Amino acid sequence: MPKLIKGVGCPYCGSSCDDIEVLVSDDETKILEVHNACIIGTNLFHHANDPTRPKLPRMRQPDGSMKEVTYPEAIDWMAKTMLKAKKPLIYGFGSTNCEGMSAVARIAEKAGAVLDNCATICHGPSFLAIFDNGYPSCTLGEAKNRADVVVFWGCNPMHAHPRHTSRYSIFPRGYFTQKGQMQRTVLCIDPRETDTAKLADHHLMIDQGHDYELFDAFRTVLRGFDIPETVAGIPREKIKEAAEIMKKAKFCMIFFGMGCTHTDGRNHNIDAAISLTRDLNEHTKCSIMAMRGHYNIAGPGQVWSWQFGFPYCIDLTKGSHAHMNPGETSSVDLAMRDEVDCFVNVGTDAGAHFPIQAVQHLKKHPFIAIDPNFCMASEIADLHIPVRIAGVDEPGVVYRMDNVPIQFRAVIKGLPGVPSDEELFDMVYERMCELTNTQPVWLAAKADRKYPESPAVI
């Protein structure tokens, strides 16, 4: 009898939906049906059935082809390569669990590496602004239960977080928002008329790249001063009207995305957004949230902040202390300056998502990809090590975009012989300790750690 598993988490986007139901085969090796998920989540679960999923590491041969090797060989090669490198870079972690992130940090320490995550190319500027200006945020539950004005600034959840609007932001009926969408006024600020803009009550079609001016214009209006006839392509009256809507809200919620962080101004745009949130709190309640891309991209920020005090761009090469300085210790800048001599890509695809020149620089040195599937990074790597898929055949803790931790479960049995990220990193760490004649102190510390029997009761 196929089994229906309820309360499953979807390991794709930052909405981290935890209401998915998955029908699995009798022997718990195949996913038959996926309920409640959006098309991306559905495809993700079904892709885990792919019979061509790699089961063994592959090493690149002198003729450019890939040859399968055993796990111990791959672990040995990775340990030696990382120890040999002067400044290895470990990057990724959009799509893995916190256990793996914690384990990899020990390797990074041992190797004197730079540790970075996908935030470096997406919400990194938001971190910078948050350091400077604070983060008056809330949880998605509060947004659902309270927000009657919702602002989407430079983000397009209908495409990037498909169920965000139905679970948290526009449609759901909450405690103080019992009429759902009817009770909410939605503003969208975007240079394109995106599918989210089509859903909005007011679309402010901003001139691309002029976010800072518009944030500033809102602040000026809120403080009772006049503004020019048009700002960032938006007429004065429209800006005043939108400012009035936000001001009159019972609870205003601002979501911002890549439209602000990927363009000119970067962290300064977010800085202005946070200041606008603060200003609005003079009049009503207002909160702000970054639309984090992956289901657990908030995770490395949390885990590494506990371990090292910094969320990303962590330079451990000094051996004595961690050092963070985006622009200097960030992956793309390190790559472009040719400062790293070994690259490890974990649970992301730098091959597809870095500007191609950065990939060309990284590829001059040993390139290791750790990924459950074939991807662009694995296809140019010198060594590709497959692992289990967090949230599908490996459980673990993930942090949703509002930094709420959720215990994800495994729905099927992992491929025989394929380790999880955490197990793999622990083995590499152990091998590095053997090679350097040191004690694997961190393994002893968690020797008796076990996954809870039934994660749902937590």
Place this chain on the structure above:
Amino acid sequence: MPKIELNMITQRSIEEGAAMEKGKTNPDYFDACSICEMHPEDMKRAGIWKNTNVRVTSECGTVIVKAIMPTQYVPPGLAHIRQGVWANQVVPPRTQSTGTPQYSGFPVTIEPAPAERLKTALELVQGAVGLWKGGQ
């Protein structure tokens, strides 16, 4: 051949996300990402027919993509290639000292290239690092 200068942005789309989860060598991923959306007026100015190939050139690279009518309205002067392998052939790696490349808001030149061939994701990435073994 006429050319136009446009402001390029590269952002997510659900088609890209859904195809990526089937695998980046899947034909769906190719169809979803090897395209460039721009305003019909801009196409006319550059002599581009819809659904024909164009060459997009930025300060740091060039890529052949298919010009299509916008799936989500793009105003004149703006062009959009969905996030992915094709977009990243032209994304400038400059980061304004924040670590984040200029994924959105960089100038490009677009010109018709109807006789040029679209390359696959693998060909572009492996080709860039000298590993591509397939044909031209």
